[in-house]
Amino acid sequence: MPVKAIGDYKFPSKSAQELYGDDQLVHVWWKGNLWFCAAACFRAPKAMSWGDFWNALVVPFMSGDPDFDPNHAFSFDVGGQPITPDPSASLESLGVFHKCVIGMTA
Secondary structure: OOOOOOOOOOOOOOOOHHHHOOEEEEEEEEOOOOOOOOOEEEEEEOOOEHHHHHHHHHHHHHOOOOOOOOOOOOEEEEOOEEEOOOOOOEOHHHOOOOOEEEEEEO
């Protein structure tokens, strides 16, 4: 259903990339997991390695699910494109960008 505005929308975005400097917002969605029904959002530097991102941000959050095993071989995708993350690769080099969604499947 289309929305009709009654006036001009002239408000700057509160989550534009320019506001985050070298950081970015990264969403992580555990597909098919009933414990987490939506993607979690993390603020992370573009240059952060996948290993640091996984261990410092994702694992502590996902550990809220009693069935989570950080050593499980998950499949990952960025925007629907499969990736095989190298722990030493930067988020940027893996194709992760501001406000993208990293999908993970058990």
